Each structure stands twice: as structure tokens, then as C-alpha cells.
Amino acid sequence: MLKRLRVIIAVASIVAVTLLFLDVSGFAARHWAWMAKIQLIPALLSLNLIVLAFLIGLTLLMGRIYCSVICPLGIFQDITARIRKFFAGKKARNSFRYHAEYRYVRYTVLTVFAVLLILGLTNLTASALAGLLEPYSEYGRMASQLLGPLYDSANNLLADWSAARDNYIFSHVAHATQWPVLIVAVLTFVVIVLMPRREYCNTICPVGSILGILAKHAWLRPVIDTSRCNGCRKCERN
Numbered sequence: 447m448l449k450r451l452r453v454i455i456a457v458a459s460i461v462a463v464t465l466l467f468l469d470v471s472g473f474a475a476r477h478w479a480w481m482a483k484i485q486l487i488p489a490l491l492s493l494n495l496i497v498l499a500f501l502i503g504l505t506l507l508m509g510r511i512y513c514s515v516i517c518p519l520g521i522f523q524d525i526t527a528r529i530r531k532f533f534a535g536k537k538a539r540n541s542f543r544y545h546a547e548y549r550y551v552r553y554t555v556l557t558v559f560a561v562l563l564i565l566g567l568t569n570l571t572a573s574a575l576a577g578l579l580e581p582y583s584e585y586g587r588m589a590s591q592l593l594g595p596l597y598d599s600a601n602n603l604l605a606d607w608s609a610a611r612d613n614y615i616f617s618h619v620a621h622a623t624q625w626p627v628l629i630v631a632v633l634t635f636v637v638i639v640l641m642p643r644r645e646y647c648n649t650i651c652p653v654g655s656i657l658g659i660l661a662k663h664a665w666l667r668p669v670i671d672t673s674r675c676n677g678c679r680k681c682e683r684n
């Protein structure tokens with residue numbers, strides 16, 4: 447039941463965020479711009495203390511809920527993992543195993559990201575480099591550059607169709623390709639899709655590293671009763 451609820455919220459969340467990046471009419475921005483404001487790094491950069499307190503409190507209470515249902519890049523990785531599992535054989539379906547975190551990689555990336563974020567307050571290059579590691583920016587680039595042309599084409603078809611019926615509620619939009627951004631988006635997409643289940647989250651993501659530190663102290667974190675564990679590793683697989 448809880449898992450189903452999580453999936454429903456996660457799907458609604460990624461659809462809403464994706465539309466924020468694609469919608470040319472401004473409808474999404476008018477109705478759910480708050481979805482962008484509850485992303486951790488944007489909230490940090492805008493010093494949105496209420497959102498920051500909410501996210502920190504949520505993590506300290508229930509662990510990385512943020513990674514489950516708020517972060518679009520995390521949800522996107524769940525979707526790619528699900529697709530991979532669907533096409534893989536039965537053996538591969540059970541091949542996702544727990545492995546310990548690569549702590550040194552994780553904290554090195556976090557340190558570099560923190561430095562870039564601070565330098566980025568006054569330096570555009572540092573800000574752009576920080577954006578390469580920040581999950582919300584990464585997802586936004588993929589959505590706008592890879593899905594944007596499709597969305598705009600569909601919008602233009604709809605505009606033609608409605609104009610032929612004397613209805614001008616939709617208007618044409620021109621999609622301007624920004625090649626450097628497109629190349630970064632394609633590379634990000636390839637890396638994310640090729641990585642095993644949530645490998646990016648577990649190894650690289652600086653936001654995940656921050657939340658991971660907090661989640662270790664979460665009030666409702668899962669705890670294994672070692673006196674009753676028989677080592678079947680079912681929890682690992684599931």
C-alpha cells in the first residue's frame with residue numbers, strides 16, 4: 447500500500463516537474479511553480495528557509511523521502527531501472543544487490559560541489575560547473591533539450607489543427623537548439639541510463655550525500671534486528 451502511494455506521488459511529481467520545463471503556455475508555472483521551489487539546491491540558493499527547514503525536518507523524521515518522491519532525477523532513475531528490469535530476463539530481475547557506498551568518491555564530489563556553489567555566487571563558470579552536478583538542473587536539461595522538441599512539435603500540430611477550425615487558443619512556438627546544452631543533456635542521459643539502479647544517487651549526487659548524512663539520524667529509519675536476522679538477504683533483494 448505504502449509502495450503504491452509512493453509510486454503514485456512520484457509519477458505525479460515527475461510529470462509536474464517535467465511540464466514546468468516544457469510548458470510554453472506558462473500554465474504549469476502559474477499553477478505549480480512551487481514544485482521547483484521545493485527542490486533542495488534551488489531552495490538553498492534562494493535562501494528559502496521555510497522549504498529548507500521542511501526538507502531537513504522531513505529527512506530527520508522519515509529519511510530520504512525527498513529522493514523518493516520529490517527529486518525528478520531520482521524518479522527518472524527508478525523509471526529507467528523499471529524499464530530495464532522489464533526487458534531483462536528473470537535472472538537479471540533479481541540482480542540488483544546492495545553494495546556499500548563509495549564514500550571517498552561521494553564526499554570528494556560533495557566537497558567540489560560545495561566549493562563550486564560558493565564560487566558560483568560571483569562566478570558564472572563555477573555556477574555552470576555546479577549545475578552539471580546538481581540533480582534538478584541535470585533533469586531540467588534532459589527534459590528541456592530531449593523532450594522539448596517533441597513537446598513543441600505536438601504543440602505546433604495542435605495549433606495548426608485548432609487554427610484550421612478558427613480556434614486560436616494554441617500558438618506556434620519555435621524551438622531553439624542550444625548545442626552545448628543539448629550535448630551535456632545527451633551525455634547525462636546516457637550516463638544515467640547506463641548506470642545500474644540509482645548508481646548516480648548512491649555515488650555521485652551531492653544532494654543525496656547531504657540527505658544521506660541527515661537520514662542516518664532519521665527517527666523512522668529502517669533498523670535490522672540483528673538478533674533475529676538469519677542472513678537470508680531477502681531485504682537486500684527487495
Ligand code: SF4
Pocket residue numbers: 512513514517518519520521581646647648651652653654655
Ligand atoms: S540522490 Fe540526488 S539524484 Fe538521487 S534522488 Fe536524491 S537528490 Fe535526486
